[in-house]
Amino acid sequence: MTSNAPTFSQLPQPTPIPSFADLSISIIVSDLSNSGAGRWGGAVRPFLLSQALQKLGCRVKLVGFCFGDAGAIESTPDLPIDAIPGQPYPGFGRSVRSALRQIDGDIIYAYKPKPTSFGVALLQKLRTHRPLILDIDDWELSWHGGDKWHYRPCVKQLARDLLKPNGALRLPDHPLYLKWTERLISQADAVTVHTQFLQRRFGGTYVPNGKDVVLFNPARYDVQALKQKYGLSHYRVLMFPGAPRPYKGVEDVLTAIEQLRDPTLRLVIVGGSPYDDYDSHLLAKWGDWIIKLPKVPHTLMPEVIAAADVIVVPQRNTPAAQAQFPLKLTDGMAMAKPILATRVGDIPGILSETGYLVDPDAPEQLAAQIRWIFAHFEEAIDRAQYARQRCIDYYSLDVMALKLADVITQVGRSI
Known part of the structure; x- marks a missing residue:
C-alpha cells in the first residue's frame, strides 16, 4: 500500500462557459414520479443535466410521465416540470399525445433509451424536425440479463402478455421494447453518455456527472x-x-x-x-x-x-x-x-x-x-x-456544462 500522496503535473485550465441564452431545451424523462427521478431530489442525472444546461443560459423544462400513485415531482421557479399521468398500453398512446403537446424546446433531449423517453422524443422529432439528443446513463437491458435476454413466448403466453389487464407487454418499458429502442439509437442527432463502458457500447460524447462543488464544499x-x-x-x-x-x-x-x-x-x-x-x-x-x-x-x-x-x-x-x-x-x-x-x-x-x-x-x-x-x-x-x-x-457542473456546450453546438447547426 503506497504512502505517497498523489501529485498532478497537468490540470485543465479554467475555460469560460459559453452562452446559449436564446435556446430552449425539453428534457424527456420516462418517470417523473417521486419514486422515480424524484427519489433523490436534485441529485440524479436529469437534474444535473438541467443545472449544467442552465449554466449555459438555456431555458430548460422536464417533460415526462408519472405512473401509479407515487405522486409527481413538482415544478420549481428554476425548473418547470410537466408530468403527464402514464398508463399501460393501449392507453399510453393518449399519454404520449399529451406529452408531445408539452415538448416545445428548440432541442429535444431524451433521458435514457426507453420507449417512454427516447421513443416519445423520436416521435416529436418526426413531427417537428427539431434536433434530438439522447442521454444514456445506464445499460437498461443489464437489469434483465443484458445480451442474454430474449423474449420467446408460446402462443398462449403471448396472448396473456398482450391481452390481460396486467399483461407484461402492456408495460410501456417492457424489456422487449427496450431492446427495440436500443436499435434506434443511431436516429439521435447526438448521444451523451456518462461512463466509458457506455461510450464503448453506444458511442457518443462522454459527459460525466457534474457536482455542485459550491454546495459540496x-x-x-x-x-x-x-x-x-x-x-x-x-x-x-x-x-x-x-x-x-x-x-x-x-x-x-x-x-x-x-x-x-x-x-x-x-x-x-x-x-x-x-x-x-x-x-x-x-x-x-x-x-x-x-x-x-x-x-x-x-x-x-x-x-x-x-x-x-x-x-x-x-x-x-x-x-x-x-x-x-x-x-x-x-x-x-x-x-x-x-x-x-x-x-x-x-x-x-x-x-x-x-x-x-x-x-x-x-x-x-x-x-x-x-x-x-x-x-x-x-x-x-x-x-x-x-x-x-x-x-x-x-467532475464539476462547470465542466459538465462545457462538454454539453460542444454537443449543443454540434446539433444546433440544424436549428
Whole structure:
C-alpha cells in the first residue's frame, strides 16, 4: 500500500462557459414520479443535466410521465416540470399525445433509451424536425440479463402478455421494447453518455456527472458538530450515501467490518433502498454494525457527508455496476473525504490516485485497507484534498456544462 500522496503535473485550465441564452431545451424523462427521478431530489442525472444546461443560459423544462400513485415531482421557479399521468398500453398512446403537446424546446433531449423517453422524443422529432439528443446513463437491458435476454413466448403466453389487464407487454418499458429502442439509437442527432463502458457500447460524447462543488464544499461544514447532530460522535464512520442493492457491494463492507471486530467502526447507510426490503436483510444479519440515517433533501446531503470519516463505494463487478457513474463517489471527492472503492467500471479513472482501490468481491482486501486508512488517517485526509481538486477540475457542473456546450453546438447547426 503506497504512502505517497498523489501529485498532478497537468490540470485543465479554467475555460469560460459559453452562452446559449436564446435556446430552449425539453428534457424527456420516462418517470417523473417521486419514486422515480424524484427519489433523490436534485441529485440524479436529469437534474444535473438541467443545472449544467442552465449554466449555459438555456431555458430548460422536464417533460415526462408519472405512473401509479407515487405522486409527481413538482415544478420549481428554476425548473418547470410537466408530468403527464402514464398508463399501460393501449392507453399510453393518449399519454404520449399529451406529452408531445408539452415538448416545445428548440432541442429535444431524451433521458435514457426507453420507449417512454427516447421513443416519445423520436416521435416529436418526426413531427417537428427539431434536433434530438439522447442521454444514456445506464445499460437498461443489464437489469434483465443484458445480451442474454430474449423474449420467446408460446402462443398462449403471448396472448396473456398482450391481452390481460396486467399483461407484461402492456408495460410501456417492457424489456422487449427496450431492446427495440436500443436499435434506434443511431436516429439521435447526438448521444451523451456518462461512463466509458457506455461510450464503448453506444458511442457518443462522454459527459460525466457534474457536482455542485459550491454546495459540496467542506469549508462550509463543521465536522464535529455534524457528527454530534447525527449521533456519530463515538464512531469511526464508513458511509454509504446511496441506495443499497446487492451489486453495490455493501455486504462486502459489512463482512470486512465483522472481520475487523473493531467496536468503534460503523457502516452508516443514508436513506436506504426505495426498491425493496434489502435494508431489512442487511439489518437482520449485520444490525450491530449498521447505523441507518433517514433520507435527507439533496441540499442537506453535504452536511451528512461531512459527518463521515470514509466514503465507501464497494461496487461488485456486474454489467449494471460497470455501466454506472456512482454519484456517491463525487459526493465524497467534493467533500474531501477519503474514499475506499473497488476497481469496477470507471471508478479507477474517476479517482485516479486520489482514493484507495481494492478488487471487487474481496472483503478481506476491504478489511485490510480500512485498517490501513485509519492507521494513516492524516495522510488519507491529505489525499482527500487532492480528490476535491480533481472533482473541481474534471467532475464539476462547470465542466459538465462545457462538454454539453460542444454537443449543443454540434446539433444546433440544424436549428
